[in-house]
Amino acid sequence: MGCLTSSSKEEDMSIALQSSKKLKIVIVGLEGSGKTSILQYLKNGKFTETQPTIGLNVESIQFKARHYLIFDVGGKVRTLWSHYYENLDGLVFVVDTTDQERIEIVKNEFKKLGSEIKYKIVMLIYLNKIDLPRSSPVELCKDIQQQESDIVMQRCSAKTGEGIWEGIDKMNKLLDHKFQQ
Template sequence: MGLTFTKLFQKLFSKREMRILMVGLDAAGKTTILYKLKLGEIVTTIPTIGFNVETVEYKNISFTVWDVGGQDKIRPLWRHYFQNTQGLIFVVDSNDRDRVVEARDELHRMLNEDELRDAVLLVFANKQDLPNAMNAAEITDKLGLHSLRQRH
């Protein structure tokens, strides 16, 4: 009885760790989002060549967030970050109508990878404050998100 209670207590109150991979096309705002989560403020960024990694604490969860550069020459390297990823944040620039199809193709290509089969997906529609930004319904449609419901 005491051992069962101890296991239950540890499960409920112990610190949990999650590995999060944040990707998206270049200039979508991934690094800005990472440091807003980490520091609580907007910082000046430069294009990411390679990756940034930070630990973000929330309640009893420690998120290790990998922000990987999104330039087209770097995207083939994304797959090297897939292993053990529990959560995938795909950042899309809501104002970039010219490249939303490119974003869709990259997202769907990644989600076909076995290593991401069990990862939880969050699509982050960034730059919603801009006047010509696509709304959530338009982004959902253009990224083909409805088709992802049958993913598992």
């Protein structure tokens, strides 16, 4: 028969408590990187053609015992991203691995996150579009502020679904650690 120690009971209790509330996640990334496609995949379990996002998409999704409220902020006006950075439980940063032309912009935007988000954050970086032959490896350097944060990376394709659930699972595990502390 299984036996829980008091500390694991407390851990289970704290996970159960925060599972019942919706966790706020924001997806950012350059326009066309695949943010809405990833969100649609998470919502519908399959790829759906997207329209350019004007303003904001918000979806509520459940993964394991956790409820996420995910904000997909249009990539065109990048200064708007920071309006969503308050009280975040996690941030998803999407990179188009086929877009070599804008890779320097991606690197700068990633670094900027470090100075704009002033607290330790759980972050998932999706390296998207790996189904395409021109997909190449991407390296991102952390800003000093980001050294503190918990960051995981996942190669993925919103077209085939490869890596999409693995990414959320990695972020979910980081959140388990965060709420156990």
